[in-house]
Amino acid sequence: MATDLLELVDVEAGYGRAALVLRGLTVRVPPASVVCLVGPNGAGKSTVLKVASGLLAPRAGRILLDGRDVTGHGPQDLLAAGLSHVLQGHSVFREMTVRENVLLGAHTVRDEVRVAERVDFVRTLFPVVGERWDALAGALSGGQQKQVEFARSLMVSPRVVLLDEPSMGLDPRATATVFEQVVRMRDAGTAVLLVEQNARRALEVADLGCVLDLGRVHISGPAGDLLADPRLGELYLGSAPRGRPGGP
Template identity: 70%
Template sequence: MSESDVILDLDRIEAGYGRAALVLRGLSITVRRGTVVCLVGPNGAGKSTVLKVASGLLRPRSGSITLNGEDVTGKGPQPLLRRGLSHVLQGHSVFKEMTVEENVMLGGYSVKDQSSLADRVEFVRGVFPIVAEKWGAAAGLLSGGQQKQVEFARALMVRPDVVLLDEPSMGLDPKRTTVVFEEVARMRDAGVAVLLVEQNARRALEMADIGCVLDLGTIFTTGPAPELLADPKLSELYLGGRPAA
């Protein structure tokens, strides 16, 4: 892939909270067009902090962030959203008393052209069939996995180039987790780059293109996800056991 395929680039990032010690220590990650990059690692490794820095929620102390070739270091969430980055936060964030339609349309509030807005609605309804099926239902009546798909659809309403996902399977049973990961793959297939943080490391890497193992605020190793899954040492240290024979 060429440099033009790079959507999001974090270069030698150092970041932390207040006057506390650094959480990220010289971390570098590249996310390319139409790929899923999965961040895995032990608790406290800095995975969610990476997403906060990338989305502008946390300003890095040093290093640079480039989005679609533009230096956006230090810019906040709203400017980054306008430049093509969406962030789906950990946990559920649907408004349960509102319909699926109303929840999804909140993601398009900044789209002023009605024709473009209608196109985006049809696009997300096509990517997420359950969203189309439950369009008029109250979001609170949906299962946890279905609510997560509503959040994904809302994030895609602004036509993002990259979506950040923080623990999308949190609180879901294995069946609904499988559905959520299938929907992440559908986003990738629709041309969206995805930077994913996930505690269910093995399952996430089975779906991802690139894996990044974080430890103590830096990248321990990175490479094609199938290669990380097949590495016995990595599997034992970070993925909850040896790979299946």
């Protein structure tokens, strides 16, 4: 049986004394696939990513990375184990060059040959990163900066990348480019667990989707099936499914 690369099993998690946000949630990410988390605002999508990357310890349940139990491990351990988290919002250092920003992602990589190989890899995968290598990151557009963040996250050769709302604040054209790059990351062998407000667009590029509701996965399956499900179209995707009156 093929092992899922990342598994969150029966996870319960929350913040401080407040009520639990995740209440027995199970999500599985197969190797080299894009899995998209969909759900209403406040459903706990970002919280799933925080638990997966060790930023928030679960109160119950297990986290497995490539079959190994990593429950309770911190973010540095998980990064070293092959899991990279691109946080919501913009995190490039605007006064530093693209090169400096990308190399920050390699600060834990001791082998210089390996770093040089990864630089070649990310510059090829994200051409704009290569083209603007010596430019100040602050001079790039929002979509280009997001690609710098992707490149930085790939410097440690992660097996799975967590992407929290990568299209936030981007115009439709930049959003399309960012989603193309998500597919390229997947095609290059990196699994992606993706949280997106832009659920319809994200499900169009994802392999699998999970709908969160009340802290659990309510429905999951192939992304195409979710896109065609009329309940999701009305509840979560912001518009009626294609082909229905009023649809796009």
